[in-house]
Amino acid sequence: MSATFLLDGQPVSFEPGQTILEAARAAGRYIPHLCWHPDFPPHGSCKLCIVKVAGRHVSSCAMPAKEGWEVESDTPEMNGERRALLQMLFVEGNHFCPSCEKSGNCQLQALAYDLEMMTPRFNHFFPDRPVDASHPDVLLDFNRCIYCELCVRASRDKDGKGIFALTNRGIHKHLVVNAESGRLADTDFSADDMAANICPVGVILHKRVGFAVPIGQRTYDEAPIHLVAMRPEAAGDD
Amino acid sequence: MSAEVPQALIDEVLRTAGSTPDRLLQILVTLQAQLDFLPPTLISRLAEQLGMPRSRVEGVAGFYSFLHLAPAGRYRVRFSDNIIDRMLGSEALMATMCANLQLRPGVPSADGRVTVSTTSCTGMGDQGPAVLVNDRAIGRLNHQRVMEICDLIRHDAPLSAWPEELFHVDDNIRRADALLSSPMVAGSALAKAVALGRDGWLAQMQASKLRGRGGAGFTTAVKWLACRDAAGADKVVVCNADEGEPGTFKDRVLLNRHADLVFEGMTLAAWATGARDGLLYLRGEYAWLRPQLEATLAARRAAGLLGSGILGQTGFDFDIAIHLGAGAYVCGEESALLESLEGKRGTPRIRPPFPVTHGYLGRPTVVNNVETLAKTCLIARDGGAAFAATGTAQSAGTKLLSISGDCARPGVYEYPFGVSIQQVLDDCGAADVLAVQVGGASGVTVAPYEFQRRIAFEDVPSAGAFMVFDSSRDIFEVARNFVHFFAHESCGFCTPCRVGTALLKGYMDKLAEGYGALQDLADIDWLDRLLKNASHCGLGSSAPNPVVDTLLKFRPAYERRIQHADFQPAFDLDGALARARQMTGRDDAGAHFDTGMGATR
Numbered sequence: 001m002s003a004t005f006l007l008d009g010q011p012v013s014f015e016p017g018q019t020i021l022e023a024a025r026a027a028g029r030y031i032p033h034l035c036w037h038p039d040f041p042p043h044g045s046c047k048l049c050i051v052k053v054a055g056r057h058v059s060s061c062a063m064p065a066k067e068g069w070e071v072e073s074d075t076p077e078m079n080g081e082r083r084a085l086l087q088m089l090f091v092e093g094n095h096f097c098p099s100c101e102k103s104g105n106c107q108l109q110a111l112a113y114d115l116e117m118m119t120p121r122f123n124h125f126f127p128d129r130p131v132d133a134s135h136p137d138v139l140l141d142f143n144r145c146i147y148c149e150l151c152v153r154a155s156r157d158k159d160g161k162g163i164f165a166l167t168n169r170g171i172h173k174h175l176v177v178n179a180e181s182g183r184l185a186d187t188d189f190s191a192d193d194m195a196a197n198i199c200p201v202g203v204i205l206h207k208r209v210g211f212a213v214p215i216g217q218r219t220y221d222e223a224p225i226h227l228v229a230m231r232p233e234a235a236g237d238d
Numbered sequence: 239m240s241a242e243v244p245q246a247l248i249d250e251v252l253r254t255a256g257s258t259p260d261r262l263l264q265i266l267v268t269l270q271a272q273l274d275f276l277p278p279t280l281i282s283r284l285a286e287q288l289g290m291p292r293s294r295v296e297g298v299a300g301f302y303s304f305l306h307l308a309p310a311g312r313y314r315v316r317f318s319d320n321i322i323d324r325m326l327g328s329e330a331l332m333a334t335m336c337a338n339l340q341l342r343p344g345v346p347s348a349d350g351r352v353t354v355s356t357t358s359c360t361g362m363g364d365q366g367p368a369v370l371v372n373d374r375a376i377g378r379l380n381h382q383r384v385m386e387i388c389d390l391i392r393h394d395a396p397l398s399a400w401p402e403e404l405f406h407v408d409d410n411i412r413r414a415d416a417l418l419s420s421p422m423v424a425g426s427a428l429a430k431a432v433a434l435g436r437d438g439w440l441a442q443m444q445a446s447k448l449r450g451r452g453g454a455g456f457t458t459a460v461k462w463l464a465c466r467d468a469a470g471a472d473k474v475v476v477c478n479a480d481e482g483e484p485g486t487f488k489d490r491v492l493l494n495r496h497a498d499l500v501f502e503g504m505t506l507a508a509w510a511t512g513a514r515d516g517l518l519y520l521r522g523e524y525a526w527l528r529p530q531l532e533a534t535l536a537a538r539r540a541a542g543l544l545g546s547g548i549l550g551q552t553g554f555d556f557d558i559a560i561h562l563g564a565g566a567y568v569c570g571e572e573s574a575l576l577e578s579l580e581g582k583r584g585t586p587r588i589r590p591p592f593p594v595t596h597g598y599l600g601r602p603t604v605v606n607n608v609e610t611l612a613k614t615c616l617i618a619r620d621g622g623a624a625f626a627a628t629g630t631a632q633s634a635g636t637k638l639l640s641i642s643g644d645c646a647r648p649g650v651y652e653y654p655f656g657v658s659i660q661q662v663l664d665d666c667g668a669a670d671v672l673a674v675q676v677g678g679a680s681g682v683t684v685a686p687y688e689f690q691r692r693i694a695f696e697d698v699p700s701a702g703a704f705m706v707f708d709s710s711r712d713i714f715e716v717a718r719n720f721v722h723f724f725a726h727e728s729c730g731f732c733t734p735c736r737v738g739t740a741l742l743k744g745y746m747d748k749l750a751e752g753y754g755a756l757q758d759l760a761d762i763d764w765l766d767r768l769l770k771n772a773s774h775c776g777l778g779s780s781a782p783n784p785v786v787d788t789l790l791k792f793r794p795a796y797e798r799r800i801q802h803a804d805f806q807p808a809f810d811l812d813g814a815l816a817r818a819r820q821m822t823g824r825d826d827a828g829a830h831f832d833t834g835m836g837a838t839r
Contacts, residue, residue, distance in 0.1 A: 088737035162291025167300030173730035
């Protein structure tokens with residue numbers, strides 16, 4: 001018989017070594033996340049999946065579940081903090097949803113709707129982040145990067161290429177590509193790479209497919225992310 | 239120079255520093271010292287020779303403040319920007335230097351000779367204002383010294399030819415207790431521990447109740463036991479000499495004067511845990527200590543205190559290598575330090591697993607502070623019970639305090655735990671004290687009504703910094719300086735710290751510039767809470783401490799900066815319209831805010 005913990009008062013069973021988020025998902029319970037992806041080990045950077053255990057905040061994607069724990073997740077307090085984290089992600093980049101090809105398929109936008117983020121609250125940083133349109137098949141719009149490192153991890157661990165990496169630090173942290181010129185065209189990146197198809201926001205976009213599905217009929221236009229993310233085929237991509 | 243880094247130089251560095259990806263940071267540090275910056279072609283060639291993606295090499299090089307990917311001059315002058323240096327006049331001196339060398343802060347001079355910029359606390363608070371010139375430290379800066387430095391730079395004098403007196407660093411030991419007052423013959427503590435056997439030695443460590451001096455206060459013997467019992471035979475002892483907490487410098491003094499105690503403590507940890515490899519992570523700001531530390535290591539090897547069969551014990555094999563940091567406070571966090579030791583960006587790891595089971599290169603690893611390791615020598619010499627007999631119930635032994643700021647006698651003071659803050663203030667010659675920052679920027683701001691509180695884990699814990707501010711100081715500016723520090727040093731991994739520290743900096747600057755509104759204090763409270771709750775590591779969760787404490791204890795310092803009861807934008811709205819007025823050639827009332835019809839309330 002497997003052990004259980006309480007998630008918002010309801011029992012969730014888990015196998016030894018399973019994280020809180022994994023066990024919750026297996027039990028059909030959704031915990032918001034952005035940088036977590038079922039095909040990769042936990043990353044723990046976005047902090048959207050924070051839950052409260054015995055008064056402590058932990059990343060549920062990275063914290064192994066323990067017998068008898070009482071975990072708070074879908075509460076006004078935790079959702080309030082998640083909303084603030086979303087606000088932080090919105091103001092640090094340049095996110096203009098109405099003109100973004102990813103609108104309706106974007107996890108950041110979908111979570112903001114789901115968690116009822118009504119305003120950005122904080123001052124915008126308006127960073128200067130040039131677009132890289134050099135590659136024949138893929139456009140990089142760094143304005144929307146949330147540093148989940150899914151492209152970094154996919155290219156390094158699945159595609160075996162190491163196309164992306166982060167440089168600098170703090171608020172100046174940013175993506176670089178694997179070329180002395182700094183241009184994606186000068187790498188061996190391919191539109192078929194897993195890294196080209198994993199961005200949860202609108203940084204890595206395929207060219208010539210813009211608006212193939214009209215806005216209003218896209219994934220998160222049809223159903224909220226807390227339902228979409230729980231579908232068996234949901235791998236984080238739309 | 240950028241196009242022509244000789245292949246022979248690269249080969250030589252890879253030969254001496256190692257040529258595997260885990261050696262990357264040491265390779266970059268060595269090349270930076272020789273080439274003054276790391277040109278793009280060099281990054282590409284290193285990536286090729288190390289067999290790793292170029293992007294990752296660039297990512298590591300871009301993380302550390304002391305590595306330059308663009309030309310930064312043959313002389314890189316960095317003014318220590320801690321509040322203590324500022325109080326001693328560092329800003330005016332830096333302006334003088336910039337004017338004299340005809341350059342702007344952070345921008346290389348036109349002739350490519352020199353860059354003058356600021357850096358986080360260089361660990362010279364007892365003899366500031368301080369600068370680093372390349373990898374050398376200069377303290378007690380004044381107008382005359384600034385002029386002397388400018389002349390040396392203008393005459394292209396190599397650092398090795400600068401007057402040695404410029405680089406003189408005082409230890410400033412003002413109060414010595416158990417550790418600093420008793421000279422120890424190298425190897426004598428180790429001989430006692432070896433005589434006890436590994437288990438007997440660990441029993442003494444347990445009896446001593448020694449707790450980590452780096453700030454967290456974890457019981458050292460528990461850490462050592464966990465490492466000893468962890469699966470895997472290839473254990474590692476790491477000494478954390480990344481003394482980056484603003485206002486701290488006691489580890490500098492220990493490494494400068496008592497390096498043998500530190501290395502002997504590492505060897506004692508190896509005896510307890512069975513480790514064969516030791517690593518000392520030396521912060522880049524202390525690179526000038528490296529030659530003498532290497533000499534001490536060589537002497538210990540010659541004396542049979544390092545190497546194989548230490549003190550004639552078959553199977554007691556242990557040696558120590560020194561790794562250099564390159565300007566990143568977050569690497570003082572133990573898992574970020576391990577990442578940095580592995581040649582990576584200093585991003586704190588997810589825990590669990592903890593370093594004692596999965597540390598350096600996945601091996602069971604003990605990470606201890608410089609002072610903690612030095613203290614173990616006392617335990618070996620006098621026994622655990624004798625050590626536990628001093629201090630308080632939960633804080634055994636003595637503590638080194640780095641005292642700086644508004645006092646007559648700044649320096650290092652060793653006290654038994656439990657000493658009151660008032661006692662320390664009396665001893666260092668501080669009067670008319672407004673506040674004391676105990677434990678550095680991430681520590682506690684102590685107000686006068688609390689001066690009877692005691693330095694101890696159970697009262698006011700401290701990693702060692704003790705910064706004194708008298709009533710002439712503006713405590714808001716102290717907190718603002720610390721907030722800038724955390725924003726600069728955030729690794730940027732997690733959302734709350736990366737964005738939260740930058741936002742907090744924005745709010746503090748808004749208040750400082752006269753645009754403060756009451757709502758801002760509520761926003762600051764909210765950010766403080768998010769940082770504390772949601773951050774990935776201790777840097778983010780302690781970043782709001784100075785603001786939380788000063789808002790609680792010195793609220794008027796904030797309130798007198800509040801100009802508006804309601805919302806106020808962070809910039810001058812009317813000023814923002816200036817360009818539009820210029821472009822349209824208008825300057826009438828309708829082209830201004832808040833004049834007649836302009837306001838949109």
